[in-house]
Amino acid sequence: MISSTSSRPTTGKSAFRRSDPESMASSRDLIQQAIRQLPDADAPDLDARWLLAHLLQIDHRDPQLHQDFPIADEVAQTFLEQIGRRARGEPLAHILGEWEFYGHAFEVTPAVLMPRPETELLVEWGLQILADREKPRVAEIGVGSLAVLATLALERTDLIGVGVEICPEALAVAESNRQRHALESRIELRQGSHYDPLEDAFDLIISNPPYIVPGDPLLETAVSTFEPEVALLDHLDGDGLGHYRRLIEGLPGRVHPHGGLLLECGHDQAEAIAELGRKSGWEVEIRRDLSSIPRALHLHSGPHAS
Ligand SMILES: C[S@@+](CC[C@H](N)C(=O)[O-])C[C@H]1O[C@@H](n2cnc3c(N)ncnc32)[C@H](O)[C@@H]1O
Numbered sequence: 001m002i003s004s005t006s007s008r009p010t011t012g013k014s015a016f017r018r019s020d021p022e023s024m025a026s027s028r029d030l031i032q033q034a035i036r037q038l039p040d041a042d043a044p045d046l047d048a049r050w051l052l053a054h055l056l057q058i059d060h061r062d063p064q065l066h067q068d069f070p071i072a073d074e075v076a077q078t079f080l081e082q083i084g085r086r087a088r089g090e091p092l093a094h095i096l097g098e099w100e101f102y103g104h105a106f107e108v109t110p111a112v113l114m115p116r117p118e119t120e121l122l123v124e125w126g127l128q129i130l131a132d133r134e135k136p137r138v139a140e141i142g143v144g145s146l147a148v149l150a151t152l153a154l155e156r157t158d159l160i161g162v163g164v165e166i167c168p169e170a171l172a173v174a175e176s177n178r179q180r181h182a183l184e185s186r187i188e189l190r191q192g193s194h195y196d197p198l199e200d201a202f203d204l205i206i207s208n209p210p211y212i213v214p215g216d217p218l219l220e221t222a223v224s225t226f227e228p229e230v231a232l233l234d235h236l237d238g239d240g241l242g243h244y245r246r247l248i249e250g251l252p253g254r255v256h257p258h259g260g261l262l263l264e265c266g267h268d269q270a271e272a273i274a275e276l277g278r279k280s281g282w283e284v285e286i287r288r289d290l291s292s293i294p295r296a297l298h299l300h301s302g303p304h305a306s
Contacts, residue, residue: 024070027052031065034083047092051082054096091226101147104154106177108145111169113231115147118289119208121296122264123151125287126206129262129298130156133203139164139254141194141207141247144231146174148206150181161187164197167230194243195250202255208264209243210234240266244273248280248299260300270294 031048038044046060053060055075071079082095093099093114098107101115102123108114126148130136135158140149143163153159161183165171171191178187190197212219212232223232236242244263251261261282265273274284274297282299289295 024072025076026068027065027071028068030071030076030079033080037083037087041086047086048083050092051086051095052079055079089221089225094226102151104147104151104181106145106147106150107173107180109173110226111167111228112144112173113227115145118291118295119148119264121287121289122148122206122208122262123155125296125298126152126204126262127155129204129260130159134158135160136203137161139198139202139205141205142166142209142231143174143189144170146177146187148208149187150177150183153183153186154181159186162198163187163189164192164194165189166191166193167228170228170231194246195254198254201253201259203259204262205251205255205259206262207243207247209247211240211243211266211269213240214238240269241272241276244276248276248282251280251282251299258302260298263297263299264295265297267293270297273297
């Protein structure tokens with residue numbers, strides 16, 4: 001999932017040059033050492049190649065990584081330090097400082113959730129919903145890294161967006177990604193909770209809010225240790241649905257008559273959220289992700305295609 005395109009040098013050769021290759025570490029030895037240090041990783045060889053590729057500023061699929069070549073001492077030292085962090089469970093995205101989502105690279109730090117592949121469903125569905133609207137206005141509640149709203153804006157170059165985020169540290173990462181993708185003129189960022197910072201109505205509101213019940217034993221240790229609690233846990237009602245209730249209750253007047261609310265949810269929440277939506281008078285569609293899990297809902301007022 002990682003792309004080094006934004007920082008890839010034009011030749012991709014500089015890190016391979018060194019005056020005294022005899023005394024340098026070999027890439028193959030380093031990768032093998034890394035694999036031995038990552039016995040619990042799902043794909044230790046991939047982790048090792050990704051990290052080495054990132055340090056060398058080449059793509060992780062570069063065939064050079066399957067050859068043996070000398071590695072500069074400082075690169076080898078940083079690589080082994082990073083493998084140590086990975087061995088302690090730190091997510092690859094945090095070590096790399098960026099992560100790829102829908103083919104675009106985004107800065108990520110421990111202040112934001114690293115964008116997940118299943119969240120690409122929100123982008124795909126959002127693009128379909130907006131397909132027949134010109135200059136659509138979209139708001140996202142809880143932007144985190146800004147991956148979702150920025151990707152929509154990169155795919156729909158006439159889209160105007162407002163991103164809301166409660167956490168100032170996450171907002172700083174969103175701002176950095178807004179600049180990275182030159183979206184300052186089309187995406188505005190506002191700090192606040194849910195709809196509080198929004199004054200007007202939108203064609204679509206998107207949110208992937210925190211939905212994990214505090215104390216959920218299924219929450220992986222790596223995730224709970226390294227990813228921000230404010231991005232994961234529903235402390236509002238404690239049943240995982242608190243943010244959905246607030247977003248559905250506050251929706252009237254926030255979207256145009258043809259507009260709607262597009263939500264991502266946890267693996268067992270879609271029906272309960274759909275029920276909340278229907279009780280409030282919305283039509284509701286549910287879509288499954290690539291693992292066949294009901295993962296996203298579209299609440300809207302009309303029978304239009306979604
Ligand atoms: C699950 S993360 C989603 C991040 C990003 N949109 C994504 O899909 O990768 C939820 C985000 O909502 C933010 N958040 C939590 N409570 C919020 C609230 N009341 N209002 C706005 N944002 C909130 C968190 O800080 C976090 O960045």
